[in-house]
Amino acid sequence: MNEEKKYQKDFFEDRIENIKAEDIRKALYVFHRKLSNQSAAYLNSCLHCGLCADSCHYYLSTGEIPSIPAYKLSLIEKIFKKHFTLLGKRAPGWVKAKDLTKDLLPEWIDSLFGRCTLCGRCSLNCSVGLNIAYLIRAARGALASVGLVPPGLQSTINTAILKGNSMALPREDWIETVEWLAEELRAEVNDPQAEIPLDRKGARLLYTVNPREPMFFPLSIVAVAKIFYAAGESWTLSSEDYDVTNYGFHSGDDNVAALISGRLVRSMEKLGTQDLVLAECGHGFNSNRWEAPEWLAKKYGFDVKSIIQIVADYIQKGRLKLDPSRNPEPVTLQDPCHLVRLGGIVEEQRYILKRAVARFIEMNPNREKNFCCGGGGGQLAMPRFAKRRLEAGKIKADQIKETEAKVVASPCHNCIDQLLELNKHFDLRVKIKTVAEIVADALVI
Amino acid sequence: MLSILRWGVIASFLICIISLIIMVLKTLSFGRKPVYAKSQGKGIRGILYAFGKGMMPWEKESTRRHILTYTGGTLYHGGIFAAFFCLFSLVMSFELSIPLKFLCSILIGLGFLSGVGLLVKRILLIPLRKISCVDDFAANLAVDVFLALALLNIFYPGLETFFYGASIILFLYIPAGKVRHCVFFFYARILFGLFYGRRGVLPRKIRFET
């Protein structure tokens, strides 16, 4: 462990150890404020039937009781019952009601941050349909209000707030990268006029990226640029607010989440673009498409779409010509939870891949019933839970193996990072690509 | 004595209903979050899904995997409804026909066996025990006793007193313990339907035929 990480870890343990009564009161206050009638109804409804257990990749891969969704929920239920139900107040032992105290904090942090990817799969399998992921997120928010977000995740958030993007990529470097990528594009499509527009006012689409792309995988941006070029699209990137990720979503801190997503709204307004198009990013989609308008208490005057919707639309309208034989290897698809189960983008990626590759194989189960890869919920930013994250990824690794595919397509950069690790850890021997990369390879220009 | 107990059943039933209404109002008082994001599907379709297809055993992996528990739960609830029907007939003093009595006894009997089965499961399975609290056992027990006495009362009408007694205890316990899900199940299920329906996930909104 390097010195900085060790320092962060010790600092965090100290923070838990020395938490003050007034902090706990604040966390409770925030938790209470986050409760709507929806969450209160959910917290009154668990049957403790245990049918959600096998739906969670954490429990399936380890069999540990604290990984059962209902167990995680019960940690939150305790507090709710203690404060808001008759039996919880009068006979707490009868319903396992408990106040939020210092001794409960380590378990809250371990379970609510370290055993959940906020994937929502348990909801679908719950006898009642409780939205456990959103309750866990609300409880995370209470912890966040008193500085109890695990260090890696918190520092990613701090970076995003202070530097404008979650990877601390300086503006000049971003601009330089875009210029360099434009040259790549020109060479790729053999057209000296081809360009990657930056800050073009009045373009139809504003395209956002995951900062990991310019940092580590810049060719995925070229792939999208090639698609826009082939479709003759009017689009632009922004030189400032372009980050599709929002780690405030994972920490449950709605104020921070609003601040981060609000930047994309600012970009839209500044550039006067028509639609906001989000890069392949699961939580980025859920955050910016579904949650941000709620955080900002604002009805958007523009549409928020995933690049996947845009590409599917191009294909349907005949704006792209694809040759599937250019992707001859069998391809399977990872369904990112926040794009599919929680985002509603289900068929588009299939529509695209079935036209862009020679052989497409579904994982089982798939679509909204798909298993989480294990990298969501901010897990990739929390090294303290890395071992568990990899263990929980076994379910996904087994799913991939079963398909015997050679390529895994994933419309989410976060899933890709986890899949890259699973590839090594479980010796899967597959290539991992974004959907845009696969489409770009099949493009006939 | 019997007429006092009968009034006791009516009173406890009213207390139960009033308490449940108060609980729902209290839940509503937590406030409604306004919705700003443009919806992609219809909430109402999600609600119809939640109470229709979404309840079918083949729709959910969890019920497919635990088909015995699902069947047990369904029979349990069938038995409870039949027992309430019998209680209603008793309180309102109308005689059930022989075939109806026969049907009720079958339903209640199966419900009772399922209830006991679920209780045994809760006692024996460690993961289930770990997520349970006393209330889970007590609620199950209270309902099982209610079912047993409803069944016995069909064959031995002299047991009315005990059946009334068990009913009063159950009615008073419903709002306090987990049986309050008789109302909150519907509340939560509507929310489930609204969430997934609005997002166009369930039922799936297909814009691109693959």
Ligand code: SF4
């Ligand atoms: S949201 Fe996903 S990770 Fe969290 S408890 Fe449910 S199934 Fe498990």
Ligand code: SF4
């Ligand atoms: S399936 Fe739903 S109701 Fe049953 S224990 Fe899990 S969360 Fe509770």
